[in-house]
Every structure is written in structure tokens, then in C-alpha cells.
Amino acid sequence: xxxxxxxxxxxxxxxxxxxxxxxxxxxxxxxxxxxxxxxxxxxxxxxxxxxxxxxxxxxxxxxxxxxxxxxxxxxxxxxxxxxxxxxxxxxxxxxxxxxxxxxxxxxxxxxxxxxxxxxxxxxxxxxxxxxxxxxxxxxxxxxxxxxxxxxxxxxxxxxxxxxxxxxxxxxxxxxxxxxxxxxxxxxxxxxx
Ligand SMILES: Cc1cc2nc3c(=O)[nH]c(=O)nc-3n(C[C@H](O)[C@H](O)[C@H](O)COP(=O)(O)O)c2cc1C
Numbered sequence: 001x002x003x004x005x006x007x008x009x010x011x012x013x014x015x016x017x018x019x020x021x022x023x024x025x026x027x028x029x030x031x032x033x034x035x036x037x038x039x040x041x042x043x044x045x046x047x048x049x050x051x052x053x054x055x056x057x058x059x060x061x062x063x064x065x066x067x068x069x070x071x072x073x074x075x076x077x078x079x080x081x082x083x084x085x086x087x088x089x090x091x092x093x094x095x096x097x098x099x100x101x102x103x104x105x106x107x108x109x110x111x112x113x114x115x116x117x118x119x120x121x122x123x124x125x126x127x128x129x130x131x132x133x134x135x136x137x138x139x140x141x142x143x144x145x146x147x148x149x150x151x152x153x154x155x156x157x158x159x160x161x162x163x164x165x166x167x168x169x170x171x172x173x174x175x176x177x178x179x180x181x182x183x184x185x186x187x188x189x190x191x192x
Contacts, residue, residue, distance in 0.1 A: 004108050010118040013155045013163045014073035014147025024113050025050060025076050028146065031109035032080065032102035038094035043083035044102045047132050047140075050076050058131045059143065064122040067143075070159050071120065074145035078106070079128060084139040099141050110146045118145045 029046050037043070049056030051074070059077040060068075071077065082099040085091050103119055110117035120143040128140040152160050171192055173184035 004111050008107060008111050009116070009167060011116040011147070011149055011163055012070035012073075012118065013150050013152060013159050014070070014075070014116070014145070015150035015154075016073040018075050018148035018150075020050060020075035020115065020146060020148075022050070024115070025078075025146070027113065028076075028106050028109045028115075028117075029078065032106040035098065035101040035105045037098050037101075041083075041091070041095070041098070043095040044099050045081045045138060047079040047081070047128075047134075048076070049078070055132075059128075062123045062125075062127040062131060063120075063143075064124060067120050067122045067145075070162075071118070071143075071145045073150075074118075074147040075115070076146040078144045078146065079123075079132070079140050080106075080142040080144060081134060081138045081140045083137055085137070096141065103142050103144060106144060114148070115146050116149055118147075119143075120145060 025048060029048060032044065032046065035044070047055065047059070049059045056077055059079060060072045063071050080099055080103055082095040083091070084095065107117040107119065121141075123140070123143045125140045128134060134140060152163070155163070172186055172189060176185040177183050178185040
């Protein structure tokens with residue numbers, strides 16, 4: 001696996017003094033802009049805050065409790081929005097897929113630039129609509145924190161403890177099938 005993918009993880013222990021340049025944030029957003037898009041619809045929009053600017057301050061204000069403790073340590077916060085259309089389930093579904101693809105590319109671009117990126121659903125979407133004048137037909141779907149990892153010894157205990165938790169995934173033979181659903185695609189490989 002490419003090291004950008006194997007080395008990716010959702011950290012919380014960011015250095016609250018580390019900054020990120022405008023160029024780097026723009027590159028990360030651009031990586032999202034160039035994600036695949038269903039029917040070339042390009043439904044995804046971004047609200048971008050760098051620490052100490054007013055947009056960043058407003059984005060920290062919409063964090064829900066679980067994220068309010070660590071996410072303000074990010075060097076940048078990017079709210080990723082996509083279209084919603086209650087009358088068109090297909091467009092609605094693939095707008096969300098476009099959003100996920102954009103976020104995935106942004107995470108890897110952040111990683112390539114030496115940062116960690118952590119996606120969040122834990123924010124108040126209605127507060128975001130109010131704060132940024134997000135129009136009807138757009139929905140705020142993911143808030144992406146981008147930060148530089150701090151020295152673990154400098155972190156508050158709760159943040160360090162969460163970052164030290166082991167990361168796990170379902171084994172490959174439980175998620176990848178061939179022939180019939182449930183039949184492992186790679187029976188010859190170890191199951192971990
Ligand atoms: C759509 C989505 C929403 C998430 N929301 C949050 C969140 O609100 N707060 C948080 O700390 N992590 C959030 N995460 C991160 C997951 O908790 C994390 O990806 C998962 O624990 C796996 O860890 P890993 O990314 O290090 O592999 C979210 C991830 C996704 C994909």
C-alpha cells in the first residue's frame with residue numbers, strides 16, 4: 001500500500017502553535033476540487049479557515065462537544081459542503097459520494113504536505129448555515145481539521161490517551177467477496 005495511505009490516521013494531538021501557509025491550504029482544497037465528480041456536476045464547496053482568522057474562529061464555534069476539546073488545535077479547519085435535493089435521490093446520493101471523494105483526496109494531500117487531517121461529522125450544521133450564509137440546496141457534511149502532530153508528552157492526558165488507542169479494521173475476508181456475497185475474495189491471504 002502507498003505510504004500516504006498506510007501512514008494516514010485521524011489524530012487529535014495537534015500542536016496548537018503550528019501554522020499552515022495559505023499555499024498549503026489552497027493546495028489541499030485544490031486536491032478536493034479535482035476529485036472525481038458524478039456527471040461532472042461539481043457539487044462540492046469549501047469554507048476555509050486558518051487559525052487566527054475570523055472564519056477559523058467561526059468554525060470552532062460550531063464544533064460539538066466531543067470535538068471542541070481537540071479540533072481548535074488544528075492549523076486549519078475546512079467545512080466541506082455538497083448539494084442536497086430531496087426530490088432527486090440519485091443526485092443527492094452521488095453529491096455525498098463526491099463529497100467523500102473530495103475529503104479523501106484532501107486528507108491524502110494534507111498528509112503529503114506533512115500534516116495530519118481528521119474528518120468530523122460532529123458539528124452543528126444549522127449553526128454553520130447561519131454563520132456562513134450557506135444557501136438552501138447546499139448541506140454542510142464534513143468538517144476537516146488539519147494539523148501538525150505535537151510531541152505526545154506535551155499533550156493533555158485525554159487527547160494523548162485517545163491518540164494511543166490501537167487502530168483496527170474488519171479483516172479482509174469479512175469485507176471483500178468474490179463469486180457469492182460472503183465468499184472471501186482472497187482466501188489464500190491471512191485474515192487479519
Ligand atoms: C464521515 C466521518 C465523520 C467523522 N466524524 C468524526 C468526529 O466528529 N469526531 C472525531 O473525532 N472523529 C470523526 N471521524 C473520524 C473517525 O472516528 C476515524 O476515521 C475512525 O475512528 C478510524 O480511525 P482512523 O481514521 O485513524 O483510521 C469521522 C470520520 C468520518 C469518515
